[in-house]
Amino acid sequence: MTAPIIPPAGLEQVRSGTHPVRRILRSPFAVASLAWLLLVVVASLAAPLWLPYDPLAQDFSAVKQLPSAAHWLGTDELGRDILSRIFAAGAEALLYSAISAGVAVGVALALALAAAARPVARSIGDRATEIVMAIPAMVVILAVIGAVGTNFALVMAIFGLLVSAGLYRVFLGQARGLQSQAYVEAAGIDGMRQVAISLRHVLPNMLTTVFVQFVLIFAISMMIQAGLAFIGFGPQPPNPSWGGLIQSASKAVYDFPWLMVPPGLVLVLTILSANTLADVVAAGAGEPPRLIALGREAKRRRRTEKAAAAVVAPTDAALVVDGLTVGIEGGPALVTDVSFEVRSGQVLGIVGESGCGKSVTAMSILGLLAPGLAVRDGSVRWNGHELTGLSDQEMLAMRGKQIAYISQEPMRALDPMFSVQSLLVDAIRRLRKVGRADARGVAADLLAQVGIADIDRVLRSYAHQLSGGMAQRVAIALALAGNPRLLIADEPTTALDVTVQAEILSLLRGLVRDTGMAVILVTHDLGVVADICDDVAVMYAGQIVEFGDMAEVLDDAQHPYTMALLAADPHNPAAVRAGRLASIPGQVPAPAAWPSGCRFAARCAFAHDSSHDPQVLRPRVGDAGLVRCDRAAELHAAGADWQSATEGVTA
């Protein structure tokens, strides 16, 4: 396990390694390039204030002169000052390049962000850019010049539009990768709108690429302008342009070659500088952040007093899932006829092997089924309100505020671009509608609530600076940002070591006790169920096969699958006493291969003739809960146990 990076006490920590400005400052070439670009920009924009000569003024007594004190870069064939003409043309060259790069990056970025978030937008974006890429750019440019003349602002904007099609692919690849990050999904689960997710979590992570592409397109546009001016499609004489200056110089290249040097050098240096900057920024983009000690006592952050948004115990609330069936559109069902209820202050454990439908059930409640999946039947009612028919907007308003979610990978659920304080304050402001100062106070309270002692340091930390347990506590604090009344925890302790698991379970127990939240805990670990749950639903192949009070079910399992899970559980004292852990032969069948009878029959040590009949939930012996096995009573009476029944059987 990688040790968290903890700064020495009292030292401010900053993210330095990936910051583009710091990368530029570390490279002498990049510093020189930046200095040159700044010089060109400032000198060009301020040209009217400092140019020594009128760029159009001719002096036939001083034609084709080499550099001198009077003319620093010499004069051309009409005695015009070359320095004045270069920088008089600079502002337009820079402006047109910026227009072109701005249009290219702006259009490509907007399309890519939309396409990464919505399949429909992606389909439109893909087709539109394919069409644009099939158009020969130079032919279009020449046609536009033919139609509108040398309106370079329009010509370069159209050039940017044509270039944006290729750029769209670059941005889309990165945006899609970021959209699939768990912290982006977590933001959606917390109720953040898609536009806000794109702007808050996707775009900031793309800024380096955006900057690099902008600079590259800027440099290319400068070359295109110079090329067009060289062949006579630029600003018309006597107005100066960089391409026009080179074209004039080319006519006198044999008798006065110096004329080519100043404009050529300025153009080449400007393009090279832009490319160097782009290279330096792009080259360090993958460096991990590192810490810099500023050697001064860090300012202690003031906490605001508890705001109106402080955590309050919710009123009684209930989730009722009834006959829920979820399936692939046009394909098999993944979850069938699932029913359970969970109330305020209760913890329901949903347990089973991978592929049994636990997470699909949880995601159905959140309205976040993967594309292609849909609720086919049944209902999910929260406080009497049906959730299955709600629109995306209505579910968005529900998530984060009423129902929150924590996943098994807390480190990935935290956006690495933002500090814990930034993430918490943003979520609290959005979900509780409070001001920034109040949100800071609530953020500190939430961290205290999830058992974090060094609150100031954690607030300043980024995800990579947190241990797994600390990150899960922060993820839980984030989930509590909207003061939810139902928390869905999907394998929240799977990625943690045993000691931290116990701490997180203890934290969840305390939260249920203190806030009265209802919790649905998805897990494959019966030890976790025994530790924290009030009720348990055992799922196998998309069905609940046993349901009831946790102690009743674990002490007296009546479905062979529950028996098998217990016999295979290293936390089960009876299994440990037996001297070996039992195995369950075979695998959970794929949904398309579910038998019409008992779905556990192929692996069941007690299978019999009637196991091929469809099994329904029936009362457990003792009426405490339900079991989906018509031999349950018989097996219970016979004192059957999985361990003995599978003696000598290997998985």
Ligand code: SF4
């Ligand atoms: S119905 Fe038969 S196969 Fe299914 S769990 Fe019960 S005993 Fe096993």
